[in-house]
Amino acid sequence: MTRTARHGADGPPAVARGRRPATSRENVARAALDLFNRQGYDETTVDEIAAAVGVSRRTFFRYYDSKREVVWGEFDAELVRLEEKLASASTDEPMMDVLRRAVVATNRFGAGELDELRIRMGLISSVPTLVAHSAVRYAEWCDVVAGFVAGRIGGAPDDLGPQTVARAALGAAMAAFTCWARYDTDDLTGEVDRAFRLLATGFDEDRLRG
Amino acid sequence: MTRTARHGADGPPAVARGRRPATSRENVARAALDLFNRQGYDETTVDEIAAAVGVSRRTFFRYYDSKREVVWGEFDAELVRLEEKLASASTDEPMMDVLRRAVVATNRFGAGELDELRIRMGLISSVPTLVAHSAVRYAEWCDVVAGFVAGRIGGAPDDLGPQTVARAALGAAMAAFTCWARYDTDDLTGEVDRAFRLLATGFDEDRLRG
DNA sequence: CAATTTATAGCACCGAATGCCAAAATGGAA
DNA sequence: TTCCATTTTGGCATTCGGTGCTATAAATTG
16 A cells, blocks of 8 residues: 555544645545446546546546546455454354354445445446456455464465355355345345355255245 | 357358468467466566567457457356256256366366466466456356256346355355465366365365364 | 645556558459 | 459557656645
Protein backbone atom coordinates (compact mmCIF):
# COMPACT_ATOMS: atom_id res chain seq x y z
CA MET A 1 0.00 0.00 0.00
CA THR A 2 1.50 3.29 -1.09
CA ARG A 3 -1.63 5.13 -0.10
CA THR A 4 -1.30 8.24 2.04
CA ALA A 5 -2.46 8.46 5.61
CA ARG A 6 -5.60 10.20 4.51
CA HIS A 7 -6.95 7.10 2.86
CA GLY A 8 -5.83 4.64 5.47
CA ALA A 9 -7.81 3.85 8.59
CA ASP A 10 -5.10 4.25 11.19
CA GLY A 11 -2.79 6.94 12.41
CA PRO A 12 -3.70 10.14 14.26
CA PRO A 13 -6.01 12.57 12.43
CA ALA A 14 -2.97 14.81 11.96
CA VAL A 15 -4.30 18.27 11.25
CA ALA A 16 -4.52 18.94 7.54
CA ARG A 17 -1.36 20.39 6.15
CA GLY A 18 -0.90 21.08 2.47
CA ARG A 19 -3.53 21.21 -0.22
CA ARG A 20 -6.86 19.54 0.53
CA PRO A 21 -7.93 16.51 -1.46
CA ALA A 22 -10.36 17.36 -4.22
CA THR A 23 -12.51 14.29 -3.52
CA SER A 24 -12.54 11.01 -1.60
CA ARG A 25 -12.52 7.29 -2.30
CA GLU A 26 -16.21 7.14 -1.43
CA ASN A 27 -16.96 9.92 -3.87
CA VAL A 28 -15.02 8.28 -6.66
CA ALA A 29 -16.67 4.94 -5.96
CA ARG A 30 -20.15 6.42 -6.00
CA ALA A 31 -19.60 8.18 -9.31
CA ALA A 32 -17.97 5.13 -10.85
CA LEU A 33 -20.60 2.63 -9.70
CA ASP A 34 -23.31 4.93 -10.95
CA LEU A 35 -21.71 5.02 -14.40
CA PHE A 36 -21.06 1.26 -14.39
CA ASN A 37 -24.66 0.66 -13.45
CA ARG A 38 -26.08 2.94 -16.11
CA GLN A 39 -23.85 2.30 -19.12
CA GLY A 40 -21.88 -0.80 -18.24
CA TYR A 41 -18.39 -1.40 -16.89
CA ASP A 42 -16.54 -1.86 -20.15
CA GLU A 43 -18.35 1.06 -21.73
CA THR A 44 -17.16 3.39 -18.98
CA THR A 45 -13.66 4.81 -19.37
CA VAL A 46 -11.49 6.07 -16.59
CA ASP A 47 -11.64 9.49 -18.22
CA GLU A 48 -15.39 9.53 -17.81
CA ILE A 49 -15.19 8.60 -14.15
CA ALA A 50 -12.57 11.24 -13.53
CA ALA A 51 -14.67 13.82 -15.35
CA ALA A 52 -17.74 12.85 -13.33
CA VAL A 53 -15.81 13.35 -10.11
CA GLY A 54 -14.21 16.52 -11.38
CA VAL A 55 -10.58 15.44 -11.21
CA SER A 56 -7.99 14.51 -13.78
CA ARG A 57 -7.44 11.00 -15.02
CA ARG A 58 -4.09 10.91 -13.27
CA THR A 59 -5.71 11.80 -9.98
CA PHE A 60 -8.22 8.98 -10.31
CA PHE A 61 -5.33 6.56 -10.23
CA ARG A 62 -4.17 8.07 -6.95
CA TYR A 63 -7.45 7.13 -5.31
CA TYR A 64 -7.68 3.65 -6.85
CA ASP A 65 -4.82 1.62 -8.28
CA SER A 66 -7.00 0.43 -11.12
CA LYS A 67 -10.47 0.80 -12.55
CA ARG A 68 -11.41 -2.68 -11.35
CA GLU A 69 -10.44 -1.98 -7.74
CA VAL A 70 -13.23 0.56 -7.45
CA VAL A 71 -15.81 -2.21 -7.43
CA TRP A 72 -14.15 -3.91 -4.47
CA GLY A 73 -14.51 -1.02 -2.09
CA GLU A 74 -13.14 -1.76 1.35
CA PHE A 75 -12.69 -5.50 0.97
CA ASP A 76 -9.41 -5.42 2.88
CA ALA A 77 -11.20 -4.52 6.09
CA GLU A 78 -13.51 -7.50 5.72
CA LEU A 79 -10.51 -9.79 5.39
CA VAL A 80 -9.10 -8.53 8.66
CA ARG A 81 -12.41 -9.15 10.39
CA LEU A 82 -12.53 -12.71 9.07
CA GLU A 83 -9.04 -13.39 10.31
CA GLU A 84 -9.93 -12.08 13.76
CA LYS A 85 -13.10 -14.15 14.01
CA LEU A 86 -11.24 -17.31 13.07
CA ALA A 87 -8.41 -16.63 15.47
CA SER A 88 -10.66 -15.90 18.42
CA ALA A 89 -12.87 -18.98 18.02
CA SER A 90 -12.95 -21.73 20.60
CA THR A 91 -10.77 -24.70 19.74
CA ASP A 92 -13.55 -26.95 21.01
CA GLU A 93 -15.95 -25.98 18.27
CA PRO A 94 -15.64 -28.12 15.11
CA MET A 95 -13.52 -26.50 12.42
CA MET A 96 -16.21 -26.28 9.77
CA ASP A 97 -18.65 -24.78 12.25
CA VAL A 98 -16.17 -22.08 13.17
CA LEU A 99 -15.57 -21.37 9.52
CA ARG A 100 -19.25 -21.18 8.67
CA ARG A 101 -20.06 -18.88 11.54
CA ALA A 102 -17.08 -16.64 10.82
CA VAL A 103 -18.00 -16.23 7.16
CA VAL A 104 -21.62 -15.58 8.03
CA ALA A 105 -20.59 -13.02 10.63
CA THR A 106 -18.27 -11.12 8.30
CA ASN A 107 -21.05 -10.88 5.75
CA ARG A 108 -23.72 -9.17 7.79
CA PHE A 109 -24.65 -5.89 6.19
CA GLY A 110 -27.13 -3.23 7.13
CA ALA A 111 -30.21 -2.75 4.98
CA GLY A 112 -28.75 0.49 3.68
CA GLU A 113 -25.66 -1.20 2.31
CA LEU A 114 -27.40 -4.07 0.57
CA ASP A 115 -28.43 -2.22 -2.58
CA GLU A 116 -24.95 -1.01 -3.34
CA LEU A 117 -23.52 -4.40 -2.39
CA ARG A 118 -25.84 -6.08 -4.85
CA ILE A 119 -24.62 -3.80 -7.61
CA ARG A 120 -21.03 -4.54 -6.72
CA MET A 121 -21.58 -8.30 -6.58
CA GLY A 122 -23.61 -8.27 -9.76
CA LEU A 123 -20.71 -6.62 -11.56
CA ILE A 124 -18.08 -8.85 -9.98
CA SER A 125 -19.90 -11.99 -11.00
CA SER A 126 -20.87 -10.98 -14.53
CA VAL A 127 -18.31 -8.66 -16.12
CA PRO A 128 -15.44 -10.83 -17.42
CA THR A 129 -12.77 -8.33 -16.44
CA LEU A 130 -14.11 -8.29 -12.89
CA VAL A 131 -14.71 -12.02 -12.71
CA ALA A 132 -11.05 -12.31 -13.60
CA HIS A 133 -9.88 -9.81 -11.04
CA SER A 134 -11.97 -11.50 -8.36
CA ALA A 135 -9.57 -14.42 -8.43
CA VAL A 136 -6.78 -12.17 -7.25
CA ARG A 137 -8.83 -10.69 -4.43
CA TYR A 138 -10.29 -14.01 -3.36
CA ALA A 139 -6.83 -15.54 -3.25
CA GLU A 140 -6.16 -13.34 -0.23
CA TRP A 141 -9.36 -14.62 1.35
CA CYS A 142 -8.18 -18.17 0.70
CA ASP A 143 -4.86 -17.48 2.36
CA VAL A 144 -6.62 -16.47 5.53
CA VAL A 145 -8.77 -19.59 5.59
CA ALA A 146 -5.90 -21.90 4.68
CA GLY A 147 -3.89 -20.45 7.53
CA PHE A 148 -6.72 -21.15 9.94
CA VAL A 149 -7.16 -24.73 8.71
CA ALA A 150 -3.45 -25.43 8.88
CA GLY A 151 -3.49 -24.20 12.46
CA ARG A 152 -6.26 -26.64 13.26
CA ILE A 153 -5.05 -29.79 11.57
CA GLY A 154 -1.32 -29.15 11.54
CA GLY A 155 0.99 -28.85 8.55
CA ALA A 156 1.60 -25.94 6.20
CA PRO A 157 -1.11 -23.70 4.71
CA ASP A 158 0.16 -24.71 1.28
CA ASP A 159 -0.50 -28.41 1.84
CA LEU A 160 -3.30 -30.17 0.03
CA GLY A 161 -5.66 -30.34 3.01
CA PRO A 162 -5.77 -26.68 3.98
CA GLN A 163 -5.73 -25.61 0.33
CA THR A 164 -8.65 -27.87 -0.53
CA VAL A 165 -10.73 -26.71 2.41
CA ALA A 166 -9.95 -23.05 1.77
CA ARG A 167 -10.71 -23.11 -1.93
CA ALA A 168 -13.84 -25.17 -1.50
CA ALA A 169 -15.02 -22.80 1.21
CA LEU A 170 -14.40 -19.93 -1.15
CA GLY A 171 -16.51 -21.70 -3.73
CA ALA A 172 -19.36 -22.06 -1.28
CA ALA A 173 -19.16 -18.39 -0.34
CA MET A 174 -19.08 -17.31 -3.98
CA ALA A 175 -22.05 -19.50 -4.80
CA ALA A 176 -24.03 -17.96 -1.95
CA PHE A 177 -23.12 -14.45 -3.03
CA THR A 178 -23.92 -14.84 -6.69
CA CYS A 179 -27.23 -16.54 -5.94
CA TRP A 180 -28.12 -13.77 -3.58
CA ALA A 181 -27.06 -11.05 -6.02
CA ARG A 182 -29.06 -12.53 -8.85
CA TYR A 183 -32.27 -13.52 -7.13
CA ASP A 184 -34.52 -11.37 -5.01
CA THR A 185 -33.84 -12.98 -1.67
CA ASP A 186 -32.82 -10.42 0.89
CA ASP A 187 -31.27 -13.07 3.07
CA LEU A 188 -27.60 -13.01 2.23
CA THR A 189 -26.41 -14.53 5.50
CA GLY A 190 -28.99 -17.29 5.12
CA GLU A 191 -27.60 -18.23 1.74
CA VAL A 192 -24.07 -18.31 3.10
CA ASP A 193 -25.18 -20.44 6.01
CA ARG A 194 -26.95 -22.93 3.75
CA ALA A 195 -24.00 -23.21 1.38
CA PHE A 196 -21.59 -23.93 4.21
CA ARG A 197 -23.88 -26.50 5.75
CA LEU A 198 -24.04 -28.32 2.43
CA LEU A 199 -20.29 -28.20 2.24
CA ALA A 200 -19.84 -29.61 5.73
CA THR A 201 -22.07 -32.59 5.00
CA GLY A 202 -20.05 -33.57 1.94
CA PHE A 203 -22.88 -32.63 -0.39
CA ASP A 204 -25.26 -35.27 0.77
CA GLU A 205 -27.66 -35.78 -2.12
CA ASP A 206 -30.79 -35.90 -0.01
CA ARG A 207 -29.89 -32.70 1.77
CA LEU A 208 -29.15 -31.03 -1.57
CA ARG A 209 -32.63 -31.88 -2.78
CA GLY A 210 -34.29 -30.71 0.44
CA MET B 1 -15.09 -18.87 -31.83
CA THR B 2 -14.23 -16.92 -34.96
CA ARG B 3 -11.34 -19.21 -35.69
CA THR B 4 -10.97 -20.61 -39.17
CA ALA B 5 -11.47 -24.23 -40.07
CA ARG B 6 -7.76 -24.77 -39.94
CA HIS B 7 -7.61 -24.37 -36.19
CA GLY B 8 -10.86 -26.07 -35.40
CA ALA B 9 -11.18 -29.80 -34.97
CA ASP B 10 -14.17 -30.50 -37.20
CA GLY B 11 -15.07 -30.16 -40.85
CA PRO B 12 -13.53 -31.97 -43.80
CA PRO B 13 -9.79 -31.50 -44.36
CA ALA B 14 -10.70 -29.38 -47.38
CA VAL B 15 -7.64 -29.24 -49.60
CA ALA B 16 -5.57 -26.19 -48.91
CA ARG B 17 -6.65 -23.24 -50.97
CA GLY B 18 -5.18 -19.79 -50.45
CA ARG B 19 -1.97 -18.86 -48.77
CA ARG B 20 -0.52 -21.36 -46.29
CA PRO B 21 -0.33 -20.43 -42.62
CA ALA B 22 3.13 -19.32 -41.60
CA THR B 23 2.96 -21.21 -38.31
CA SER B 24 0.58 -23.07 -36.00
CA ARG B 25 -0.98 -22.70 -32.57
CA GLU B 26 1.39 -25.33 -31.24
CA ASN B 27 4.36 -23.46 -32.61
CA VAL B 28 3.26 -20.19 -31.11
CA ALA B 29 2.55 -21.83 -27.77
CA ARG B 30 5.96 -23.49 -27.66
CA ALA B 31 7.81 -20.26 -28.40
CA ALA B 32 5.69 -18.29 -25.95
CA LEU B 33 5.97 -20.78 -23.08
CA ASP B 34 9.69 -20.95 -23.60
CA LEU B 35 9.96 -17.18 -23.28
CA PHE B 36 7.59 -17.07 -20.29
CA ASN B 37 9.64 -19.75 -18.61
CA ARG B 38 12.97 -18.04 -19.22
CA GLN B 39 12.21 -14.37 -18.64
CA GLY B 40 8.78 -14.30 -17.03
CA TYR B 41 5.26 -13.72 -18.30
CA ASP B 42 4.99 -10.00 -17.67
CA GLU B 43 8.48 -9.40 -18.98
CA THR B 44 7.61 -11.01 -22.30
CA THR B 45 5.83 -8.78 -24.80
CA VAL B 46 3.65 -10.02 -27.61
CA ASP B 47 6.13 -8.47 -30.03
CA GLU B 48 8.84 -10.73 -28.69
CA ILE B 49 6.71 -13.83 -29.07
CA ALA B 50 5.75 -12.85 -32.58
CA ALA B 51 9.38 -12.22 -33.44
CA ALA B 52 10.40 -15.59 -32.00
CA VAL B 53 7.81 -17.32 -34.15
CA GLY B 54 8.68 -15.22 -37.17
CA VAL B 55 5.32 -13.56 -37.71
CA SER B 56 3.99 -10.09 -37.13
CA ARG B 57 2.37 -8.97 -33.93
CA ARG B 58 -0.95 -8.73 -35.72
CA THR B 59 -0.70 -12.32 -36.85
CA PHE B 60 -0.04 -13.50 -33.32
CA PHE B 61 -3.47 -12.24 -32.37
CA ARG B 62 -5.00 -14.35 -35.13
CA TYR B 63 -3.65 -17.51 -33.53
CA TYR B 64 -4.55 -16.53 -29.96
CA ASP B 65 -7.14 -13.98 -28.93
CA SER B 66 -4.89 -12.75 -26.18
CA LYS B 67 -1.47 -13.26 -24.68
CA ARG B 68 -2.99 -15.02 -21.66
CA GLU B 69 -4.88 -17.57 -23.74
CA VAL B 70 -1.60 -19.07 -24.91
CA VAL B 71 -1.02 -20.57 -21.49
CA TRP B 72 -4.35 -22.39 -21.59
CA GLY B 73 -3.61 -24.43 -24.66
CA GLU B 74 -6.44 -26.74 -25.62
CA PHE B 75 -8.46 -26.43 -22.45
CA ASP B 76 -11.71 -26.44 -24.41
CA ALA B 77 -11.22 -30.04 -25.44
CA GLU B 78 -10.77 -31.09 -21.84
CA LEU B 79 -14.07 -29.46 -20.96
CA VAL B 80 -15.85 -31.49 -23.59
CA ARG B 81 -14.33 -34.69 -22.25
CA LEU B 82 -15.46 -33.85 -18.73
CA GLU B 83 -18.99 -33.22 -19.92
CA GLU B 84 -19.06 -36.56 -21.73
CA LYS B 85 -17.76 -38.48 -18.73
CA LEU B 86 -20.37 -36.96 -16.47
CA ALA B 87 -23.20 -37.57 -18.93
CA SER B 88 -22.30 -41.20 -19.53
CA ALA B 89 -21.97 -42.16 -15.87
CA SER B 90 -24.34 -44.61 -14.23
CA THR B 91 -27.14 -42.96 -12.30
CA ASP B 92 -26.67 -45.59 -9.60
CA GLU B 93 -23.25 -44.38 -8.64
CA PRO B 94 -23.25 -41.64 -5.98
CA MET B 95 -22.98 -38.15 -7.42
CA MET B 96 -19.73 -37.19 -5.73
CA ASP B 97 -18.12 -40.47 -6.77
CA VAL B 98 -19.04 -39.82 -10.39
CA LEU B 99 -17.67 -36.33 -10.14
CA ARG B 100 -14.41 -37.43 -8.57
CA ARG B 101 -13.80 -40.16 -11.10
CA ALA B 102 -14.67 -37.89 -14.02
CA VAL B 103 -12.28 -35.18 -12.90
CA VAL B 104 -9.55 -37.70 -12.25
CA ALA B 105 -10.10 -39.24 -15.66
CA THR B 106 -9.97 -35.96 -17.55
CA ASN B 107 -6.70 -35.15 -15.86
CA ARG B 108 -4.65 -38.13 -16.85
CA PHE B 109 -1.65 -37.01 -18.84
CA GLY B 110 1.17 -38.89 -20.42
CA ALA B 111 4.65 -38.56 -18.94
CA GLY B 112 5.67 -36.50 -21.94
CA GLU B 113 3.01 -33.88 -21.34
CA LEU B 114 3.62 -33.44 -17.62
CA ASP B 115 6.61 -31.13 -17.86
CA GLU B 116 4.86 -28.64 -20.08
CA LEU B 117 1.70 -28.95 -18.01
CA ARG B 118 3.65 -28.13 -14.88
CA ILE B 119 4.99 -24.99 -16.53
CA ARG B 120 1.49 -23.99 -17.58
CA MET B 121 -0.01 -24.63 -14.16
CA GLY B 122 2.88 -22.92 -12.42
CA LEU B 123 2.23 -19.80 -14.46
CA ILE B 124 -1.54 -19.96 -14.06
CA SER B 125 -1.30 -20.20 -10.30
CA SER B 126 1.41 -17.62 -9.74
CA VAL B 127 1.27 -14.80 -12.30
CA PRO B 128 -1.46 -12.37 -11.18
CA THR B 129 -2.67 -11.70 -14.71
CA LEU B 130 -3.09 -15.42 -15.28
CA VAL B 131 -4.56 -16.12 -11.86
CA ALA B 132 -7.15 -13.54 -12.81
CA HIS B 133 -7.84 -14.98 -16.23
CA SER B 134 -8.18 -18.45 -14.75
CA ALA B 135 -11.44 -17.37 -13.15
CA VAL B 136 -12.95 -16.83 -16.59
CA ARG B 137 -11.81 -20.20 -17.90
CA TYR B 138 -12.78 -22.08 -14.76
CA ALA B 139 -16.23 -20.53 -14.88
CA GLU B 140 -16.88 -22.66 -17.96
CA TRP B 141 -15.72 -25.72 -16.04
CA CYS B 142 -18.12 -24.80 -13.25
CA ASP B 143 -20.99 -24.51 -15.68
CA VAL B 144 -20.43 -28.08 -16.81
CA VAL B 145 -20.37 -29.42 -13.26
CA ALA B 146 -23.36 -27.33 -12.16
CA GLY B 147 -25.33 -28.70 -15.09
CA PHE B 148 -24.48 -32.23 -14.05
CA VAL B 149 -25.44 -31.64 -10.42
CA ALA B 150 -28.70 -29.97 -11.38
CA GLY B 151 -29.50 -33.00 -13.50
CA ARG B 152 -28.93 -35.23 -10.51
CA ILE B 153 -30.74 -33.38 -7.77
CA GLY B 154 -33.26 -31.44 -9.83
CA GLY B 155 -33.66 -27.69 -10.14
CA ALA B 156 -31.71 -25.16 -12.18
CA PRO B 157 -27.92 -25.08 -12.55
CA ASP B 158 -28.01 -21.55 -11.18
CA ASP B 159 -29.58 -22.61 -7.88
CA LEU B 160 -27.60 -22.56 -4.68
CA GLY B 161 -27.10 -26.33 -4.48
CA PRO B 162 -25.55 -26.97 -7.89
CA GLN B 163 -23.56 -23.75 -7.73
CA THR B 164 -22.13 -24.60 -4.34
CA VAL B 165 -21.14 -28.11 -5.37
CA ALA B 166 -19.65 -26.93 -8.65
CA ARG B 167 -17.60 -24.13 -7.19
CA ALA B 168 -16.42 -26.20 -4.26
CA ALA B 169 -15.42 -28.97 -6.65
CA LEU B 170 -13.50 -26.44 -8.67
CA GLY B 171 -11.74 -25.39 -5.51
CA ALA B 172 -10.73 -28.95 -4.78
CA ALA B 173 -9.41 -29.43 -8.31
CA MET B 174 -7.46 -26.19 -8.18
CA ALA B 175 -5.96 -27.11 -4.83
CA ALA B 176 -4.83 -30.45 -6.22
CA PHE B 177 -3.33 -28.85 -9.30
CA THR B 178 -1.43 -26.12 -7.54
CA CYS B 179 -0.06 -28.53 -4.94
CA TRP B 180 1.06 -30.84 -7.69
CA ALA B 181 2.60 -28.03 -9.73
CA ARG B 182 4.54 -26.69 -6.78
CA TYR B 183 5.80 -29.85 -5.16
CA ASP B 184 7.73 -32.67 -6.74
CA THR B 185 5.04 -35.32 -6.64
CA ASP B 186 4.50 -36.83 -10.04
CA ASP B 187 1.10 -38.11 -9.01
CA LEU B 188 -1.34 -35.54 -10.31
CA THR B 189 -4.33 -37.85 -10.46
CA GLY B 190 -3.56 -39.00 -6.93
CA GLU B 191 -3.73 -35.44 -5.65
CA VAL B 192 -7.02 -34.85 -7.43
CA ASP B 193 -8.41 -38.07 -6.00
CA ARG B 194 -7.39 -37.16 -2.48
CA ALA B 195 -8.82 -33.65 -2.71
CA PHE B 196 -12.19 -34.93 -3.91
CA ARG B 197 -12.35 -37.59 -1.20
CA LEU B 198 -11.79 -34.91 1.42
CA LEU B 199 -14.54 -32.85 -0.15
CA ALA B 200 -16.99 -35.75 -0.16
CA THR B 201 -16.47 -36.42 3.55
CA GLY B 202 -17.26 -32.83 4.48
CA PHE B 203 -13.67 -32.18 5.51
CA ASP B 204 -13.65 -34.56 8.42
CA GLU B 205 -10.90 -33.28 10.68
CA ASP B 206 -9.42 -36.67 11.41
CA ARG B 207 -9.23 -37.54 7.76
CA LEU B 208 -7.61 -34.19 7.02
CA ARG B 209 -4.87 -34.93 9.52
CA GLY B 210 -4.29 -38.43 8.22
C1' DC C 1 6.13 36.96 3.20
C1' DA C 2 8.79 32.62 2.81
C1' DA C 3 9.19 27.69 3.57
C1' DT C 4 7.15 23.37 3.75
C1' DT C 5 3.76 20.05 2.82
C1' DT C 6 0.26 17.78 0.24
C1' DA C 7 -2.55 17.10 -3.74
C1' DT C 8 -3.32 17.88 -8.27
C1' DA C 9 -2.82 18.36 -13.58
C1' DG C 10 -0.53 17.36 -17.59
C1' DC C 11 2.60 15.12 -20.44
C1' DA C 12 5.09 11.30 -22.41
C1' DC C 13 5.19 6.64 -22.72
C1' DC C 14 4.31 1.51 -22.72
C1' DG C 15 1.79 -2.67 -23.77
C1' DA C 16 -2.43 -5.20 -24.94
C1' DA C 17 -5.97 -5.44 -28.11
C1' DT C 18 -9.04 -4.30 -32.31
C1' DG C 19 -10.57 -2.67 -36.87
C1' DC C 20 -9.32 -1.87 -41.46
C1' DC C 21 -7.15 -2.49 -45.79
C1' DA C 22 -3.64 -3.70 -48.95
C1' DA C 23 -0.46 -7.20 -50.33
C1' DA C 24 1.27 -11.91 -50.67
C1' DA C 25 0.65 -16.64 -51.69
C1' DT C 26 -1.84 -20.50 -53.19
C1' DG C 27 -5.19 -23.54 -56.08
C1' DG C 28 -8.35 -23.85 -59.74
C1' DA C 29 -10.59 -22.56 -63.99
C1' DA C 30 -10.66 -20.31 -68.58
C1' DT D 1 -0.43 -18.79 -69.03
C1' DT D 2 -3.59 -15.64 -67.25
C1' DC D 3 -7.12 -14.41 -64.35
C1' DC D 4 -9.94 -15.20 -60.29
C1' DA D 5 -11.34 -16.65 -55.83
C1' DT D 6 -9.56 -17.74 -51.43
C1' DT D 7 -6.88 -17.45 -47.35
C1' DT D 8 -3.27 -15.67 -44.63
C1' DT D 9 -0.27 -12.15 -43.57
C1' DG D 10 1.54 -7.44 -42.45
C1' DG D 11 1.24 -2.75 -41.27
C1' DC D 12 -1.11 1.20 -39.74
C1' DA D 13 -4.05 3.82 -36.82
C1' DT D 14 -6.56 3.90 -32.77
C1' DT D 15 -8.37 2.96 -28.16
C1' DC D 16 -7.78 2.07 -23.44
C1' DG D 17 -5.58 0.95 -18.99
C1' DG D 18 -1.73 1.98 -16.39
C1' DT D 19 2.94 4.31 -14.81
C1' DG D 20 6.75 7.64 -14.19
C1' DC D 21 8.10 12.29 -14.04
C1' DT D 22 7.61 17.19 -13.25
C1' DA D 23 5.60 21.44 -12.54
C1' DT D 24 2.11 23.84 -10.16
C1' DA D 25 -1.71 24.92 -7.06
C1' DA D 26 -3.37 25.28 -2.40
C1' DA D 27 -2.88 24.84 2.30
C1' DT D 28 -0.42 25.30 7.15
C1' DT D 29 3.42 27.04 9.94
C1' DG D 30 6.89 30.31 11.26
